[in-house]
Structure formats: structure tokens, C-alpha cells
Amino acid sequence: MATDDISDPFREARREDGVLECNFQGENVPMILRHEDVRKAAKDWKTFSSDAPFRIPIPSEENVRSMRQIPVETDPPDHTDYRKIVEPFFQRAKDPGMIAQVEALIGGMLAEAIKRDHVEVVREFALPIQSRALAFLLNVDESEATLWISWGTHVFRDGASKGSALETYLHERFDRAASQPGSDFFSALTQATFHGRPLTREEMMGFGNLTFAGGRDTVIHTISSTLAYLARHPESLGFLREDPSRITHAVEEFYRVGTPLTHIGRVCPVETNVHGVTVKPGGRASLCWASANLDETVFDAPTQIRLDRKPNPHLAFGFGAHLCLGAAHARLILRTLLAQCVQRVQSIQILDAREHQEKEARYQRSVGYESLTLRIAGLS
Numbered sequence: 001m002a003t004d005d006i007s008d009p010f011r012e013a014r015r016e017d018g019v020l021e022c023n024f025q026g027e028n029v030p031m032i033l034r035h036e037d038v039r040k041a042a043k044d045w046k047t048f049s050s051d052a053p054f055r056i057p058i059p060s061e062e063n064v065r066s067m068r069q070i071p072v073e074t075d076p077p078d079h080t081d082y083r084k085i086v087e088p089f090f091q092r093a094k095d096p097g098m099i100a101q102v103e104a105l106i107g108g109m110l111a112e113a114i115k116r117d118h119v120e121v122v123r124e125f126a127l128p129i130q131s132r133a134l135a136f137l138l139n140v141d142e143s144e145a146t147l148w149i150s151w152g153t154h155v156f157r158d159g160a161s162k163g164s165a166l167e168t169y170l171h172e173r174f175d176r177a178a179s180q181p182g183s184d185f186f187s188a189l190t191q192a193t194f195h196g197r198p199l200t201r202e203e204m205m206g207f208g209n210l211t212f213a214g215g216r217d218t219v220i221h222t223i224s225s226t227l228a229y230l231a232r233h234p235e236s237l238g239f240l241r242e243d244p245s246r247i248t249h250a251v252e253e254f255y256r257v258g259t260p261l262t263h264i265g266r267v268c269p270v271e272t273n274v275h276g277v278t279v280k281p282g283g284r285a286s287l288c289w290a291s292a293n294l295d296e297t298v299f300d301a302p303t304q305i306r307l308d309r310k311p312n313p314h315l316a317f318g319f320g321a322h323l324c325l326g327a328a329h330a331r332l333i334l335r336t337l338l339a340q341c342v343q344r345v346q347s348i349q350i351l352d353a354r355e356h357q358e359k360e361a362r363y364q365r366s367v368g369y370e371s372l373t374l375r376i377a378g379l380s
Contacts, residue, residue: 004303005229006257009363010291019275020288022362024058030277031263031288035295035315037275038287041266042320048266048285050322051075058265058286064156065163065213070206072214076321085192085199086207086325089185092137093328099336101136105129106336110344114378118351121372126223127153129333130216137329138185138211154217163213170208174201185211215326218260221356221368222334225258228372229305230341231348239307240342247338250307251331256293256314257305262358262365263288264318289315290365349375 013020014033021030032038041048053068054061068074071082092098109129113119131145147169156163177186189204199207230236240246263286268279279285293314294302317324324330352373358365 005305006294006303007366008291008294008303009365010288010294011296014291014295017275019277020291020362021277022360024360025060027284029058029265029284029286030274030279031286031291032274033288033291033295035292035298035313038289038292038315039319041285041287042315042318042322045075045321047268047272048287049075049269050079050266052265052267052284055267055284056265058263058284060265061156065209066167067202067205067209069210069214070203071325072210072322073206079321081194082203082207083325085189085194086185086211089138089188090325090329092139093326093332098136099332102133102332102336103340105132105136106333107340107344110337110340110376111378113374113376114344118373118375121224121227121374122153122220122369123371126220129223129337130219133329133333134212134215140184140186148212151212153220155213163209166209166212167205170205170212171201173208174204215324215330217368219330219333221260222254222258222330223337224369224372226254226334226337227341227348227374228350228353228369229254230345231350231374233305234347236307237341237345237347240338244339244342246308247335247342249310249312250338251334252312252314253305253307253309254334255316255330256299256309256312257303258368259290259293259314259316260367261316262290262367287318289318344378346377346379348377351375 010020010033018034018037019030019032021028032041050056050073053073054065056073071079074082106129109125113125119125127149128145131148132142134148135142135145151165155166173186174190177184178190181187181191189199189207192199194203240250265284265286267282267284270281272279274285293316296302298313317327350372352371354370355366356368356370358367
């Protein structure tokens with residue numbers, strides 16, 4: 001008999017009400033839970049607005065950063081125009097040259113892990129991969145990643161700097177790019193225009209802040225969760241090795257069930273009825289990607305991980321205008337990791353694991369790991 005691979009903390013509320021009221025930082029926020037409802041809300045930016053600096057992430061980030069994140073904290077049409085400025089860099093994840101760089105990076109990291117008696121995945125493996133792959137994406141020297149790694153797994157909540165190190169770095173990088181422009185991400189922003197004028201420094205900082213904070217812990221959690229699954233299900237490597245074309249579907253399934261971002265906030269400009277819950281003007285609702293991805297009306301046996309699941313209309317990268325800019329990059333990293341594991345790894349053993357728990361008043365969800373120590377054996 002098939003058993004659940006993951007838990008679903010939203011099942012009862014999703015089935016009964018379609019919404020879960022939860023208190024975040026003293027604010028009552030209805031979480032929208034059903035797949036169809038989440039997609040509709042994601043497309044209705046006039047009712048569920050992103051034009052709210054610091055309040056789109058949950059918990060909100062007024063106390064950990066000083067600028068609006070661009071383009072995520074804007075609405076169309078500004079959002080669309082801002083997004084066009086940086087899209088060429090995020091599309092580099094589809095470039096053969098960058099794909100080769102990521103393959104060499106992850107292949108080298110995996111080969112080193114195999115040589116060792118054990119490896120702590122979160123900080124010794126996933127964090128360096130995320131940081132160095134980001135250097136490729138931004139077209140800067142890979143050595144820059146050494147500093148980024150020192151910021152930890154979350155630039156706002158890991159360590160004592162609370163984002164100040166990132167802000168200092170971004171100002172220095174934009175100053176250098178303005179005086180000595182190149183072909184990198186920072187130089188592109190110093191030369192970009194928005195509605196016929198140069199970007200302000202605040203706008204540049206907003207782009208930079210999101211780039212370094214937005215896809216950091218999410219990618220790290222996905223890498224650790226995937227390797228833990230391969231360890232607990234040794235037959236999965238053989239399944240993928242038997243037909244490597246299955247890797248593409250496996251990537252989508254790992255993102256569906258391990259959705260790194262549980263939900264994201266939206267602000268209602270006017271009083272809004274959110275599935276029976278009244279949100280006052282300026283109040284928030286949230287789009288719960290994690291619940292939508294377990295909606296049993298859309299996914300058969302949603303709590304089971306099926307590496308060949310198709311179709312797989314998951315919402316791990318959002319939906320609508322705000323579809324994640326880094327989706328192609330995130331997919332490249334996980335696709336490459338699985339391909340390299342198929343080629344190089346015989347088995348994976350969990351030596352020690354401490355899950356990262358997201359604990360709220362009305363739900364608890366496991367999202368990746370605080371630490372994960374593995375022994376990885378190579379193919380002979």
C-alpha cells in the first residue's frame with residue numbers, strides 16, 4: 001500500500017473553508033488555500049496588490065531591510081517594465097555556456113563530497129552551490145561568491161548583520177559599476193532606464209536586494225530536501241538512472257512537494273471578502289503555494305512523491321505576472337544535481353538530520369533542513 005511521503009498541514013482547512021486565518025506579527029491574515037483560488041488571486045493584482053514595500057513577504061520585513069524589493073513589490077504596468085530590465089540575466093540559465101558552468105560546479109562539489117567521509121549539506125554543499133551558480137547568472141567572477149557564502153543561508157535572518165552586509169556590498173558594487181562598467185548585472189542596472197530616465201540608486205538597490213535574498217534559502221532548502229529523499233528512497237536513483245529523461249519530471253515533483261516558499265502576502269486596497277473572511281482596506285491576504293500544490297482536486301495522491309508525475313501544474317514558482325524570475329535558474333540547479341547524482345552516486349546515507357520547521361499558530365510545516373549530514377558513496 002502506498003504511503004504518504006509528506007504531511008499536509010492545510011488539508012482540513014482547504015477542504016472545508018478554502019481559507020485558513022492565521023496571525024502573523026499581530027495581523028490576522030487569511031491564507032488562500034485552493035489551487036484554483038490561488039491562481040485567480042495571483043492574476044487579480046487590482047484586488048490583491050503587491051504594491052506594498054516590506055509587506056509582501058510573511059513575516060513582513062520592515063525591520064530587516066530599508067528598501068522596496070523590485071520588481072516583486074510592484075504591480076503592473078510598472079512591474080512588467082521593471083522586470084524587462086533584468087530578464088536577460090535571469091534567462092542566462094538557458095544559455096549553453098552557463099549550463100556547462102553549473103554542470104562543472106555541481107559535478108566538482110559532488111566528487112569532493114564522495115571523497116569525504118561525510119558532508120554537511122546545508123552550509124558545506126548547498127550554500128556554496130547556490131552562491132557560485134548565482135555568480136554565473138549575474139556574470140560576475142565566481143570569487144565574488146566567497147563573500148556571499150559568509151552571509152549564511154538567509155541574508156536577513158542568519159547571523160547578526162540583518163542585511164546590513166548586503167546593503168554595504170550592493171552600494172560598493174554599484175559605485176564600482178558606475179565608474180568601471182562591464183557586462184555584469186550591476187553594470188547593467190547602472191546603465192538601465194525606466195520610463196525614459198536612469199534608475200535611481202534606490203531602485204538599483206531594490207533589484208539587488210531581491211536578487212540576493214529572494215532565491216537563497218529556497219534553493220538551499222530544495223537541494224537538501226532532494227538529497228534527503230534520495231537517501232531515504234534508494235530505489236529512486238535507479239529509477240532515474242534507468243531513464244534519465246525522467247529527471248525533468250522529477251525536478252517538477254520535488255518543487256511541488258517541497259515548495260520552499262509556503263506563501264506570499266498581498267495587500268487589499270479596499271475592503272475585500274476573502275472566502276468569507278473580511279479584509280479591511282490595507283489589510284493582507286496570502287497566496288498559499290504549499291497548500292495549492294497539495295490540492296487533491298488537482299493532484300492525484302498529492303502527498304505521495306511520484307518522480308514521473310505528469311501533468312504537474314504546481315505553483316511552486318508562483319503564477320501570473322509575478323511568476324518567479326529565477327525559475328529557470330532554480331530548475332537548472334536541481335536538474336543538474338539529479339543528473340550528476342545519477343552519473344556519480346551509488347548510495348546516500350543520512351548520518352544526522354535536523355529539519356527546518358516553520359511553526360505558526362495554526363500550522364506547522366517542514367521546509368528543508370537546519371543541518372543535514374550525509375555519507376555519499378560513488379559508483380565504482
